[in-house]
Amino acid sequence: MTNPAAHVVIVGAGHAGGAAAALLRQYGHAGPITLVGEEPIPPYQRPPLSKAWLKGEADADSLALKPLEFYAEHGIDFQPSITATAIDRDLKLVSLSDGSTLAYDALILATGARAIALPIPGADLEGVMFLRTAADAELLKATVGPGKTLAVVGGGYIGLEVAASGRALGAEVVVLEREARLLARVACEVLSSFFKARHEAHGVTFELGASAVAFEGKNGQVTGVTLADGRTVPCDAVVVGVGAAPNDELARACGLDVARGVVVDLEARTSDPAIWAIGDVAHRPMPIYDRMFRMESVPNALEGAKQAACAITGRPAPAGEVPWQWSDQYDLKLQIAGYAFDVDEILVRGDPASGKFAVFHLKGDLVQSVEAINSPPEFMMGKLLIGARRPVDKARLADPSISMKEVAA
Missing domain, CATH: 3.50.50.60 (FAD/NAD(P)-binding domain)
Known part of the structure; x- marks a missing residue:
């Protein structure tokens, strides 16, 4: 047109x-x-x-x-x-x-x-919230703080970001995740374990393999989350982050x-x-x-x-781009390029204990995706490799003493 x-x-x-x-x-x-x-x-x-x-x-x-x-x-x-x-x-x-x-x-x-709502009893209680709009964020900010407990249903990126911000506001935070590990649908186990340890160091507690079956309340206000095993986790507010x-x-x-x-x-x-x-x-x-x-x-x-x-x-179509996204939690900057489709090998570059490393997802000798923690060169060069569909030398990629520019050359 x-x-x-x-x-x-x-x-x-x-x-x-x-x-x-x-x-x-x-x-x-x-x-x-x-x-x-x-x-x-x-x-x-x-x-x-x-x-x-x-x-x-x-x-x-x-x-x-x-x-x-x-x-x-x-x-x-x-x-x-x-x-x-x-x-x-x-x-x-x-x-x-x-x-x-x-x-x-x-x-x-x-x-x-x-945001996907949970079709469980108590979902309409005051204090059961989502985080998609500015109004949602303003309501949550006014609700949580020192002396309050925030329950986060869902251990994905949004849930973890909310958990980090809840701790920054002085609230106690518990994350309830139905899978056996965090980020189970979007990240590898290396990243799951890393983020769990970092959040625990900041005082966040986790319930893994925990499915929410009801929200409990008093006078119309949420007071807890009941799990499939019969336990109730007390809270003053809930953020549901189970996808969109x-x-x-x-x-x-x-x-x-x-x-x-x-x-x-x-x-x-x-x-x-x-x-x-x-x-x-x-x-x-x-x-x-x-x-x-x-x-x-x-x-x-x-x-x-x-x-x-x-x-x-009527302009020419823009050049295709490699998809990317990011997540900020505490002092951690996670940058992700690509998607881990059809992956047959995962390669970790750097030491997760240092808080600076990258996880490369490979299909043969092609990079499908990279998850980089506080590692901009790995993110940028990984993104380049994904877009170029250029084979990579795995031994050189795994060696952090070799710069990513040299690896991608």
């Missing part, structure tokens, strides 16, 4: 939607842009919610992608506190929660994902192809040539791994925004 007067409607004002609006103007789109978001504030960075926001080191203004005035100054009609309720693909109309409709020439779905599901209901209802998210091509275009999907809601191609996958990360949101903005403005 290269119609400079086209009306672009963006449904979802998260990182992906906000970036797409800004990039459309940056790439020269002159037509009207409408950005619809369910939250009352403009697009903002979400990763710091579980870290800087909880610790009082960030707020809505400091995390905003752009100042509020940016949108008016650039002719972007930002409509907060509004949700889309239906899409009529034949008429090219989006129905909104306030009863109005928007006609579009190009539609970008950036509806993100929602794509907000793909709009796409399903209007007949777009959906499979674990809205199916898109390398231009972020859906099965309807006038509709794109980006960010957490998109089920997108991963040429490096020869598969489709849905990702939840800021780099993924930005890449999708670039792809859609380029397609709509």
Whole structure:
């Protein structure tokens, strides 16, 4: 699409939607842009919610992608506190929660994902929380502190980040994980053991192999989490962090192809040539791994925004990127490049006891993924190797006395 007067409607004002609006103007789109978001504030960075926001080191203004005035100054009609309720693909109309409709020439779905709720008794008690929005983070920050106990259901990255921030706020923290180890679905055992030991050193306690079957409460307020073995873990608040599901209901209802998210091509275009999907809601191609996958990360949101903005403005598609993400916990910076698909060997470079090491996931002599703790060179060169699909010498990769630049050369 290269119609400079086209009306672009963006449904979802998260990182992906906000970036797409800004990039459309940056790439020269002159037509009207409408950005619809369910939250009352403009697009903002979400990763710091579980870290800087909880610790009082960030707020809505400091995390905003752009100042509020940016949108008016650039002719972007930002409509907060509004949700889309239906899409009529034949008429090219989006129905909104306030009863109005928007006609579009190009539609970008950036509806993100929602936290998965546990379908167990007591899930509606006060104090049972999630962490997906600024409002969630503000509520949690006001709830936990010295003399309080926070239970975190789920030992993934979000759960561990919340645990670290809870300790920084002075709360006692217990993490409840149904699997036998932390990060069981997203990381290798080396990383699981490392993070468990670091969190325990900061006073976090863990219950592994512990399935939550009910939330207990008094006067409508949560007081504990009952486990499958009959024990109840007392607490003043709970954060449920057991994953997220794509907000793909709009796409399903209007007949777009959906499979674990809205199916898109390398231009972020859906099965309807006038509709794109980006960010957490998109089920997108991963040429490096020869598969489709849905990702939840800021780099993924930005890449999708670039792809859609380029397609709509007629620019060449951006070069493909190696997926990456990060997690901050205490003084630890974890940087992850790629995904550990079809891995047949795991190689550790450096000593985990030093707090500075990297785990490389290999398929033959190709690097599929790298998890780097406080090790930027391993992350950067590992990312390069993944993208280049360049065979690596395993002996040299395992030897930290050989620089990563030499290994990747």
